[in-house]
Amino acid sequence: MKNSLLSSLIALGFTLLLGCAADKNSDVSPSVQTGTGGSMARFAIVGDVLYCVLPSKLQVYDISTPTSPISKKTVPLTVGLETIFPYKNALFIGANDGMYIFDNQQPDSPVMLSQYFHVQSCDPVVVQGNYAYVTLRGGSGCRRMATASTLDVVDVTDLRSPRLIHSQTMESPYGLGVSGEQLFVCEGDRGMKIFDIKDPKQPQLKQIVGDIKAYDVILTNKSLLVTGDGGLMQYTLSEQGKLEVLSKLAIEP
């Protein structure tokens, strides 16, 4: 009797704790002319507009006169915004409590279409076709409770109602990149994982590059760039999907 009372009280306490964790806000992470940032970027340029993701708002600057950015619009959002990924006519903003999707057909005046919520985490997002790939990192750095880290696939065919269609466990994912049939996911000290996404809904783990520390990845037509605590690695990817090291800019003491 006493024991069951005790355990139910503990369960209650736990529920309250979890509820509290979910409520609490936490953190405050292309054309020829314009460049490309990684999936962890908080700044992004689309045409004549620069988007800055600040901890609690999306700030829009008109940079048609490059030397005098004009503040156009400020969209207050939740606390804990981290990343921005422009794709076609939309902006995908990764936040601690989920992903926000904006229509930016009129670039200087983005309009929120939907919010995709999940438990608290850090979550960069990349998009290709009708699918968004989001990493959710658990553990001490990000999620409050020691929840699992995952790679989620979200169907964004209808930008107004994103749907989770796949989720798989990861170790400690950070940035990610997508190109054609391959998805690259940085796993911090555990290296980088390469997934086959011939079926974009079901990423299949193909290769683990375990000898590097990987924080973010950028894909360009020349190379695959991976940053991390060890420095900056550049690779080429053969048609067979084999990675070949092109160069390394190493950390110096």
Add this chain to the structure above:
Amino acid sequence: MKAIAYFWLICLGVLVGCDSRVDVSAPPAGAPSFNGEGYRPMYASATDLAQVTTEPPQPLRKPGKIYVRGNYLFINEQGKGIHLVDNTDPRKPQKVSFIKILGNVDIAVKGNYLYADNGLDFVVLNISDPTQVKVDKRIANAFPSPSYPPYTQTYFECVDATKGIVIGWEKVKMSRPKCFR
């Protein structure tokens, strides 16, 4: 009786855990115990922050975000500035210069202009000559002042605004600091 004590203990933990203040003299329930290391804010004065200069190439120490435009790579050195790298040949990337921008985290480039955060300020740099970058525009106080490090479940020294503007955080050995989030 013991159960009731547990209950109150849990309630107390929940209350403390939900407290949104960062300055707590006792860490909330469920917090990891302090392991001797915490984050310390790094400060700079407004005068130092305003000194954006182009310097010779410097070693990569704590690289942050990267940005690619054309043949150039821009590698953030956390809180310190940007390494400008000529990547015409990705087998032999060449460091060209280091742009000292204290408090820098994010970068975006369009044409010959680089947009960056410089502590609380937003700066536009003309990079047409990467060895002589110049500030074309400074928008003061465009960004909020950080009052905690970009991590959670972590102990840190509380920010003291009289010491200057926070330009980054370093993990160092310390006695248990007052702040936790």
